[in-house]
Amino acid sequence: MSPERLSAFWVYLQTGGSSGSPSTLAAYALAHGLARRARFHPLVNPVAIAVALLVALLSLTGTPYARYFEGAQFVHFLLGPATVALAVPLWRHRDSARTALLPMAAALQVGAATAVASAVAIAWLLGASRPTMASLAPKSVTTPIAMAVAERLGGLPSLTAVLVIATGILGAVTAGPLLDRLGVRDPRARGFAIGLASHGIGTARAFQESQLAGTFAGIAMATNGVVTALLAPLLFAGPG
């Protein structure tokens, strides 16, 4: 970012006058405190709690979402750069990443196709409208990419953002117990599956399991973003 844009950004932050970012941080801090008190039990998901708190707050004060989001943009904007931070644990675990290149490539392609095709097929079977199906197709990848893919498919990007986050929460809450039941104990396999199916929120959850699981979740999240962007338009041409 250029210095001019950066300083404009700070001016905006100081004069914006909206309480979107502070209230987001406060809601998250409260939600995270609850999750910590529950010893990070998967059912006590910080994102779900923070979203519920903020929806209640905005409804009670009669604040429209657009005004809230204007103020919360700073937090939303960090989503892009934060992905770069995933490179740190990746570098730390580079040797174990290198030994698993083939499993990663195969699981990535099969997993990405499963995530897109099954979401669209199930929604289609249950009579969902076409914009809803298009908004569901990229649900497993990180929000910025998913919104772009949904727009290209004729979906609603802001609905996609919600579905992506719901997927992330679902994955973070249920993937661990599901993998336990399936007997998948290798932290690399667990992390990769959670990150592929439920992007950043799943990755955050995988880091709570272990550094190794989180690293593989980060790899899966980043690579699935690219694969889904290429694959979803091809798969979505099918139904309808």
Next chain:
Amino acid sequence: MLLSHLSLLFVPAGVGVMLHLGRIAEEWPAILAALLLSTWLAVAVTGLLFARLVGATDRASGSGDACRRGDQVS
């Protein structure tokens, strides 16, 4: 530190659920089923395939002793 709080960054977009309550009220069975089943399928397929392949790779190269707990799968 940043990574363990990655999920904070998803909160603003998540609050956007407010904008789509009408559509979600109309189509919630299809949306819920698609989200749940598709997420479970993706986790199961990816996890099982990765664990099976990584077991094979570790055996072939004779490395990865620390990570062999996944072998029960195959």
